[in-house]
Amino acid sequence: MDFDLPESATAVREGVRAIAGKYGQDYWDRCDTEKRWPEEVWTELVKGGWHSLAIPEEYGGAGQGLLELAVALESLAAGGAGGAASFMYLLTPAFGGLTITRHGTEEQKRAFLPAIVSGELETCFAITEPDAGSNAIAIGTQARRDGTDLVVSGQKIWISGVERAGFMVLVTRTIPAAEARPRTSGFTVLLVDVKEAVAKGTLTYRPIPKLGTNTVASSMVFLDEVRVPAERVLGEPDQGFAVLWDILNPERILAAAGGVGSGELVLEVACAYARERAPFGTPIGANQGVAFPLARIKAQLELARLMTYKAAWLWDRGRPCGSEANIAKLTAADAAWQAADRAFQTHGGMAYSLEYPVARMFRDARIAKNIPVAEELVLAHIAQHELGLPRSY
Template sequence: MDFTLPDTALDVQRGVAAICSRYDLDYWQRCESDKRWPQEVWDELAKGGWLGLAVPERFGGGGQGLLELAVATETIAASGAAGGSAFTYVLTPGFGALTLSRHGSAEQQAELLPGLASGEVETCFALTEPDAGSNALAITTSARRDGGDYVINGQKIWITGVQRATWMLLVTRTIPAAEARPRSAGLTVFLVNVPEAVAAGRLTYRPIPKLGANTTPSNMVFLDDLRVPASRVVGRVDEGAAVLWDILNPERVLLAASALGGAEVALRVAVDYAKEREVFGRPIGANQAIAFPLAQVKAKIELARLMIYKAAWSFDRRLPCGTEANIAKLTASQAAWEAADAAFQTHGGMAYSLEYPVARLLTDARIGKVAPVTEELLLNYLATQVLGLPRGF
């Protein structure tokens, strides 16, 4: 067994870190406070070719896989972006480039992948609905065939990045859930041209006020008689579950990587403060009540990293990776929360001061325990699908 990162991933780590080293914690704090997309970082990532890592070389990309994307995401988050702001990287390289590289038609790939590689084209992903939540198979957004088009109606919620997206990967039902056998049948994924749909008045959205992660706005989305050509189906009609799992598993891995990076920056902030802050004539880090929780966090960070890399490695080799992706998401989110909580406790009352980044790191870390899937559902998957325990629903 070789636990060394391949040269491709190490090159990504070094290249992305070189860019991010020019943007400190204060930069990311300002982006969050101003609810502003980190345009400067995005432009540098695009110029360096880091947005096209998962795009095949013939379309101007790097020809790499999920492992390299995970390393890039972790590196951005660990530089100071933390989990919320690092999500800016997931939207296009993860949802768009990785999905279309694996499931897009030849025409879709030729049309979109060059722009995804350069950063000129951006994507978002629309699955969650107000009445379905984490039960993806219960979605009701419908797509009905009408000649050469499909007519789509429905609502989506917590759809991040619609404002910037050129294309939306939209999950619909072409067979109602009540009629689908098996339950995963009847899903179809579409590519929706967002600017065109907005201009036609067939796609509208409303931003959701959020506690944190405000560099990337999240939205309610409304679809009213939206016509989409049949050529915009990604994969096969009624068989979109295969595409969906290849979106959701990478999403878990990449958000685990962003949580891991958030844990790293929280731990770094806590350790630096514990070394500098003196009480009763010595640094507070000399006290086991401070030192031991931080040491525990370090151990959990390293364990989560191993599972993230294993899940990504498995996906890239087209091996089953659902269990690994879920464990990676569970453990990385827990590590991020414990790291941020320990950083908060280490700073004491100063954690409430916005002069320090701790409050942002704490709200960022809390997201991972509920989104894009709750801890409880991750545990339920492991209980029923891995351990074989009876289902509770």
């Protein structure tokens, strides 16, 4: 057993931290307030190849793995980005880069991966629907065959980054749920040309006002006879559920990495305040009522980090990692939320002031307990698959 990170991952940590260190909390607060993408940071990540770590070298990437991608995300979050870092590494590096690398044809890889590496192409992912949130089996977006094309109609919700994306990784049904045997058959994953469909008026979207994570918009998406050539099917038609799970597990692992990094950031902010604030002549951090909860959060973050790295390590080796991905996501999201809540309490009334970054971190941390999968469903998965308890849904 070796708990040392490989040199590739430590180099990633140092490189991404160096970029993050150039930008203070004021920068991230401005991006959130102005509801704008952190373009300056993204440009630096692309220029250094830090976003294309898991893309094979033959297509211009670094030829590394999900572990390095997770370390990069964690480092960016801990370096100041907080919750914003997760979207910067999920939308294009994971949903586009990882998915096409694993499931694309050679023609698809050559068409899309170099464009992702160069920064010319960004992607988003569309699965969630108004009537099919966590229950992917129930999605109603349908693709019918018309010659060699597929024609897609339906509605998606909470689709982040569609306004920037050149292509969307879209999960649709090619066999209606009522007819599919088994229930997990009949899914097809498509690469949809967003800009072309928008220009034709067959794809429209409407941003949803949000409580936090405002550095990227999340939208309602409407698809009305969107035409997709057959050569843009990812994986096999009607057999897209395997592709879907190979998207969802990395998504949960990377979300966990973002939670660990965000938790470290907010813990650092809380401890800095606890060392400086001395209303009665002694820093409040000397009080066990302040110090012990912060110490407990540090322990929780270290445990979440270990499980996140283990899940990424397993995925990189093609081994089952569903339970590990879920446990990593559960523990990291909870630790990040506990850190944000305790930072709020540590700052007292000043936490309510927007002059401090605590409010943004507090808002961003809460949603991680619900996405990309609600903690109740994670617990149901663990109960069923790890404890052998009856399925509850």
